[in-house]
Amino acid sequence: MNTLRQCNNICKLQKSGHSFILTLNQTSRKDEHLLSPTRIDSIREYLVDVKSQATKGSVLITTAEGESFCRGFDYRYAREQAGGSDEAYKKHLQDMVDRFKDVVKDLISLPMPTIAAINGYATEAGLMLGLSHxxxxxxxxxxxxxxxxxxxxxxxxxxxxxxxxxxxxxxxARRSLVLRDLQFDAKEAAKMGVLDLVHEVGKDTLQVAEGLAEELARKEWNSEVYAEIRKALYPELCKELGLTSTTMVPGLGV
Structure with a gap:
């Protein structure tokens, strides 16, 4: 596996075959990969790298080290920056919400298949990060x-x-997820329709993702067409993100 970039020990980008692997690094034993402004901006920078270096058949896999995938926004950062001011605290939280919207936008418009290898807890914005794939x-x-x-x-x-x-x-399922605030395992996620395959206990989620990525890479789809079809599939989401889809028709050689 070839490391393409690692910045501030927050994230790293590696290449394995056709796959770009974006990993949220474990910076401490209890790291929950919380989404501070710095981490959000780093993810966006790496996605720019992925897009610029992609070739036909490229796939993005996003995963994390440790026992958590992502526990959501960094509320501790917001408290520290607020200095006891409730108004400032809310302002910093809103800033993270606004910044993270661009991550979702980047993923929904990325010209390649995307896979989230969820190795542990994915909560709040961390769940949204997973669902953006x-x-x-x-x-x-x-x-x-x-x-x-x-x-x-x-x-x-x-x-x-x-x-x-x-x-x-x-x-x-939406009611149970949001209004009952229930936690879901892989079997329940499959029933919700957000998971295709429940793999066996003990099997590494990243290895499963890499196997799926190689299967998708063999298709060698047109990356621009793939992105436009994805955007057309989610019109409500794209409207909220400010994305538009373009109808593309094949040329004579197809």
Missing amino acids: DYLTIKPDILSLRAGLLAREMSLPGYFSALIRSKVGSPL
């Missing part, structure tokens, strides 16, 4: 997916809501 592979033996917004006393940002409605097909 085309495919998910999930560690099967833990309750990993949770919206967590009720516990945070936070309402749904518009793009969160559009993403959930676009990716979670069943209204009952």
Whole structure:
């Protein structure tokens, strides 16, 4: 595996075959890969690298080190920056919500298949990070997916809501996820329609993702067409993100 870039020990980008592997680094033993402004901006920078270096058959895999995929926004950072001011605290939180919207936008418009290899807990914005990918592979033996917004006393940002409605097909599943704040394991995620395959316990989610990536890479789809079809598939989400889709027709040589 070839390391293409590693910045501030927050994330790293590697290349394995056709796959770009974006990893959220474990900076401490209890790292939950919280989305601070710095980490959000780093993810966006790496996605720019992926897009610029992609070739036909490229696939993006996003994963994380340790026991968590991503636990959501960095509330500790917001508290530290606020200095005891409730107004400043809310301002910093809103800044993270606004910044992360661009990550979702980048992923939905990325010209290649995308896979989230969810190795542990994916909560709140971490769940949204996973759902922004085309495919998910999930560690099967833990309750990993949770919206967590009720516990945070936070309402749904518009793009969160559009993403959930676009990716979670069943209204009952959406209610359980958001209004009951239940946690879901891989089997429940499959019932929700956000997971294709529940792999066996003990099998590494990244290895499963890499196997899927190689299968997708062999298709060698036109990357621009792939991105436009994805955007057309989620019109409500794209409207919320400010994305438009373009109709592309084949040339004579196809």
